[in-house]
Amino acid sequence: MTNFLPRRIRAKAPPIKIQGIKTKLVPWIADAISWSGHGRWVEPFLGSGAVALNVAAPRALLCDTNEHIIRFYSAIQSGSLTPECARQYLEEEGERLSAVGEDHFYAIRERFNASKEPLDLLFLNRSCFNGIMRFNKKGAFNVPFCRKPERFRQALVTKICNQIAWARKSMHGKDWEFKCQPWRETLKEARPDDFVYLDPPYFGRHTDYYNQWTESEADELSHAIKALPSGFAYSMWKENKYRENSHLLEHFSDYAMETFSHFYHVGSSESLRGEMEEALIISPQNLVDESARLSPPDLSEDESDDKLEQQELFQI
Ligand SMILES: C[S@@+](CC[C@H](N)C(=O)[O-])C[C@H]1O[C@@H](n2cnc3c(N)ncnc32)[C@H](O)[C@@H]1O
Structure with missing residues (x-):
């Protein structure tokens, strides 16, 4: 299978920011996945759009329950926000x-x-x-x-x-659909050629109206992911210095798991910032051959404006 995903994306930052934004992890995520690009890139938890905009697939189904995010990107797509x-x-x-x-x-x-x-x-x-x-x-x-x-x-x-111009360019002339809907509805729409990237809120973290996330919802999601007709990659935190995510081992011990440590800048309190180990569970048919893998991106060299901007805000 020819892999649609570029081997090393130089990730750009989206115009809106959100807790758990994945801009700096995009190169690592894209490098770990092999996908034909024939179906749609599906995201049930779109957030800032950082992953979808950088992957820039020809067809996409991008959803979130946060109506403001969907309205924002729909406005860029329709040309009412330039x-x-x-x-x-x-x-x-x-x-x-x-x-x-x-x-x-x-x-x-x-x-x-x-x-x-x-x-x-x-x-x-x-x-x-x-x-x-x-x-x-x-x-x-x-x-x-x-x-x-x-x-x-x-x-x-x-x-x-x-950043708005870049977001517009990423989706221009493409078959992208933005929908405000819960993840269950989005997963029902997945087809065999699609690839579903899932990045739900982190349970055990402080949440807000659009980020209510319980362990039982995470369990339900895990079962639904394993029943998908398509390939998938599921992002989750694996551990930080306070705790380990037992949910991952419980549900995905039979799956390949990529892990990556990084520093998490955005959080409402000091305990929510700091070193975090991220996990990416990938469906077996979408794993990249180990010999084709690049070395992990060096985030200490990361000059992405997300990082710089968040550090700047962090110091206020
Ligand atoms: C961790 S963020 C996604 C971050 C995104 N990958 C990025 O790079 O910006 C999780 C997203 O899930 C959305 N969300 C929370 N509960 C949801 C649900 N039940 N169904 C769909 N989306 C939900 C939130 O509004 C939030 O935008």
Whole structure:
């Protein structure tokens, strides 16, 4: 089988950020999977879109229960959100933020929670504390301001607009479908030629409205993954310095498991940041021949803007 996935992706960062974003793990993920590319690249847990946008398959089914994420990428796909309109919006709102300060952040937050405008999501996501997305029980965005009114300097605005342009290019002219739906619905749509990449929320971590994730849901997902008609790769944390994920051994001890250690930057408390061992469970028919594998990417050399930006936010 010819492998559609490029051997070494130089991963780019998506325009929106989320807890558990996989930008810097994309080269490792892509290098571990062999897939013909004939069907669709399916993601039931799209998140920031970092994996799908970098893989850039010709056909894709990209889903999440977070309606804001789906609305954001659907707007890029339909052309209602362009790099040009994002630039104008960020320059204007960025200027107001510098002049008014945090009250302006909270005014946009209120406006977003009423109108759900994708550009307001972008503004909040890129100027809130720790650059994350978190919603309360009523589904309202509730992350506080990062206390940096000068946040939207020209360089950052340009960087964000370039990320939107790149996202648009990754999906342009392709058969991509974005859907707001739970993972059970998405898995029902999987066909034999598809490849399903699954990156659910981490249980045992602090969660938000869109990231409620229990051990029983993780168990249910594991059974559903093993019954898929297609190939799959399932991302999960394996262990950190506090605990090991027994769920993986319980359900996937018969499967090949790739592991990778990295530093996790985004978290609401110190105990959620730090060294983390990631696991990737891959369906047997999609394993890359060991002799074709590249050496693991050196993340100490990683200059990806996610890492730099998150470090910058982390220091605030
Ligand atoms: C760890 S994140 C995915 C990160 C993504 N791979 C990235 O690189 O940005 C998990 C995602 O699952 C979504 N999610 C949570 N529960 C879900 C469910 N029951 N069905 C579908 N999506 C869900 C969340 O909204 C979140 O976007």
